[in-house]
Amino acid sequence: MIVAERKPLQQIEAMIEGFEKILIVGCGTCVAVSMAGGEKEVEELAAQLRIKAKLQGKPRTVDEITVTRQCDKEYLEPLAKYLDEYDAVISTACGAGVQFLAERYEGRIVLPALNTLFIGVTEGPGVWSQRCIACADCMLDQTGGICPMTICAKNLSNGPCGGTNAGKCEVDGEKDCAWTLIYRRMEKLGRLEYLKKIQPPRDYSLTTKPGRHTHEAFRQSQQEEE
Amino acid sequence: MVAGFKQAFAQKKFVVTAEVGPPKGTEISELLSHIDLLKDRVDGLNVTDNQSSVMRISSLAVCRLILDHGGEPILQLTCRDRNRLALQSELLSAWVLGVKNVLCLTGDYITVGDHPQAKPVFDLDSVQLLQTVGLLNEGKDLAANEMQGGTGFFAGAVVTPEADPLEPQMLKFEKKIVAGARFIQTQAIYDVDNFKRFMEQARRYDVKIMAGIVLLVTPGMARYMNKNVPGIFVPEALIEEMAAAEKGQKIEAGIRIAGRMIRQLREEKICDGVHIMAIGKEDRVPDILKAAE
Amino acid sequence: MSDTQPGNLPVNAAEPFEPKIVAYCCTYCAYTAADLAGSMRLEYAPNVRVIQILCTGKIDAILLLRAFEDGADAVYVAGCALGDCHYMEGNLRAMQTVAHAKHLLQEVGLQPERLEFFHIPASAGPLFAQRADEMTAVARRLGPNPLRRTIQRDAGGKLIKPPDLHPPLPEAKLGKLIRHAERVSDVSM
Structure with missing residues (x-):
């Protein structure tokens, strides 16, 4: 899964400077498991942003919603009915989720709350380690x-x-x-x-960015569409 | 003495190389004085490549300076800072500038140096780099393109005889020889008995082995290396010998130790030569050679 | 951003400051110790509100943050001695949670010293009383939770939270929008 960590509050505060109505969109898949951007972490971040605003005497409302995943369109669709209310949307998904959300709601300001770390495994409670560089x-x-x-x-x-x-x-x-x-x-x-066996030099052309992959079964229909 | 580094092995003599480190900045007078001091006393001069991941003048430029001064340079080339295009281009450039020897290394990791935030490259590893040198020598590049004119490098590699664990190290050592390493310069050795055991394994391969000799300057340096430098083991007896030396005379004890080891390696025909690394004390290399007579 | 340290100003200079302290106590150890302290007729700071929980392992950072959001001047979680947790390692988890919550407090600019974890065995009535006094002293030293001012202002001078008659059951709320107002106690009622 994707492992991420919450950005320091200070960075998130700087991003939302000047915005009053905030929606935090959590992601219930990988980053929920890595305790960075699931329901609970969204709630924690919301509480922190509320407290901070109160301490500084700033007006601010923070709403929360956590979707199953931000990397699938189906789960982003239902957000449509809410997003217009907000000055800014904070996503607690990995970089992929943040981008997909921003892409789906092009006119909205979508801000990242996490730093995405790696593809990894759970070593034990609260500890993850990298296992794959794709x-x-x-x-x-x-x-x-x-x-x-x-x-x-x-x-x-x-x-x-x-x-x-x-x-x-x-x-x-x-x-x-x-x-x-x-x-x-x-x-x-x-x-x-x-x-x-001497391993030959790696083929880095395979990882030319941005990666895109079409499943074999979908290739023909994709071509027809295009 | 400078008939060429490769030729020195052919003459079946005990081959001696030393090392110079390019400076950081453009002040090269001290470097040139070291080159002039050492060029006729050794069979080759290694030039380090951004040693310890610290940014400096390139190895290639200093190799050319050595040629200009009548010495025999050995270009050290690491995989840390260059991808396969840059590595091959560097090798071709070295050849046309007259450099005939290359030592292929992986290179220290970026974060140990003075630009720890730089992007580490490691596109090839040292084995693949050796294969690349072999291809260039055949007039082909790594993508199998024919080139107009190839190189004729005498390629070498490194090994750490005191690596822990040793087996994976020996696995790579064997690959390096298969990939075209003709000479091997080892990491610093201080325990000749351990080194003899390593040589029993290494002797099975057709490759020239030069023992790495790093000059001990103080007993503290020896303890520091034991603790912090992987693959270096200084026996307690040597540390005591250093400690017993009078204040101000510690380096003389280090020179005596280095000289004694070189003499033993040569007289007992344990290996084919030595590579002397007198880091920061290049001016004392002639004294080490004298002590080894 | 160097936060202006929330001042130690009393909420109302005319009224003496009486700290409000929330203590989450595990049923088997700390809560039993509180009971024992009572039976022993021990005197301790009346500022502490004890909340009985089955095991401190259930404590969540958000519960601790909410207590502060609602105006608590100090909060502590009291669990079993090391190795004595009835649920094996609930107290160990609580210690991690408290450490995490301290970090969250630090980030928003509330003194992390306002939050602590204590081990209080069931037989330690006097220790329970001692911790209650200690935490009250800490709250007095740090002064009122600066959030109190806004809460009190918003509530027209009162500082009373209505009892939560229908505490929500834990449930997955994926896809459900949670409004700011649902999170903030409606103190004006």
Whole structure:
């Protein structure tokens, strides 16, 4: 899922400077799980914005609504009947959700409340870690299910650099060296021979931005439409 | 002495290289004095590439200065700051300027340096860079385009004999040789017995190995490296030897230690040469060589 | 943005400041300790309003923020001793929640010292009394919650919240618009 974190209140305050009627739109999927932009976090942000306004003697009303997802049109549609009332809309979705909301309601000021961090997994309560950089050319079969493009700071695909430090990374001693993990995993799997293959340079043309993908089944109908 | 770095190995001699670091800024008089001091005493001079991710004069420019002064440069090239276009272009440029040796490295990570917010590149890794050098040597580029005129580089790589764990390091070491590394300069070694064990494995490959010698300046430096530099292990006996030296004479003890190690490596034919890194004390390299006689 | 520190001005200089303090107490430990303090006839600050909750693990940062929004001068959550939670780790979660809520308070410019977490075992009647006094002293030192002024002004001088006769059941409200007014206590009633 997408992992995000709430921006400091100060930044959000600066964005809504001069606006009175605010709507916070939460997102009930990834960022709700990463405790950054779901129902609860929307409520917290609303309370903070209300308190702040009261302390500064500013007029401000803050309404809240959390939709299932902001990255699907269906869930953005019902917002149409409300948005005209507001001076500004704060979205607590990931960057994709914020953009989709802004795109659907082009005339509205849509502001981001989160910083989107990465595609990751839940390590434990309140802790997430990155697992995928969306490289468009998965090589996990070669590396025992551990991604050197993600876990190695230098995205090395042929083995460790000289900075391996007792199995930790020289860039951040808290983090594991990807290639120590890969080697140990492949050893356990009895597949060390696979690691001897020299991996060719990566094909970065696959990740030319902006990415767009059409499912095989929809290609023909898409073409007809166009 | 400068018949060429590659030729020095062919003559079966114990090959010695040293290192100069390009300065930050355009004041190069000290650099030039180091080049003049060292060029006839060693078989090659490595020039670091934005060493420790700190922005400096490029390795290529200093390599050319070494050629102008009659020395034999070894271009260090890291994957940190350049994508595959820039790396190949740098290599072609180096060749036409007369540089014949290249040391291919991954490079330190950006955040350890003085521009920690810069975008790290790492488009290729050191193995792929070595393959690229091989292609350029054949007159082709990495996209398999034929070029008008290729290069003839003598390519090398690095290894950390004290890496923990060692097995993945050796895996990459083997790949580097398959990818075309003809010489290897190691990370600093201080424990000759450990190094001998490493050489037992390394000797199975057709590659010239030069042991890395980093001059110890103070016992504090040795302790610092043990604690903070991955892959460097200074045995306690050496730290004690440094500590026992009189104040003001610590560096002399370091020179004695370096000289003694070089002598042992040469006399016992443990490896094919040494690469001396006297970081910031390049003017003492002749003393180290003297101590090694 | 350096916030103008909310002043320690009394709400009404003529009236002496009497802090209002909300204590969320877990049923098994802190609430039992409060009971015991009563049975022991211990004297402690009358400023504390105890709210019984099943377990401090249920405490949500938003409940704490709301207490301040409604004018509390200090709030504390009191749970079992470490390792004694009847729901295994409810008190540990509450400690994390309180730390998070302190950060939220800091961000809006309310002193985080107005909020604390305490461990009060069931047998510790005197400790319950001591914490109540301590927190009251903290509130006196920090002065009234600066939000009180606006609340009182909006309410025409009163500072009474009507009892919530129909506390909402927790339910998912995806897609439902929640108006500002629903969140703000209607103190003018």
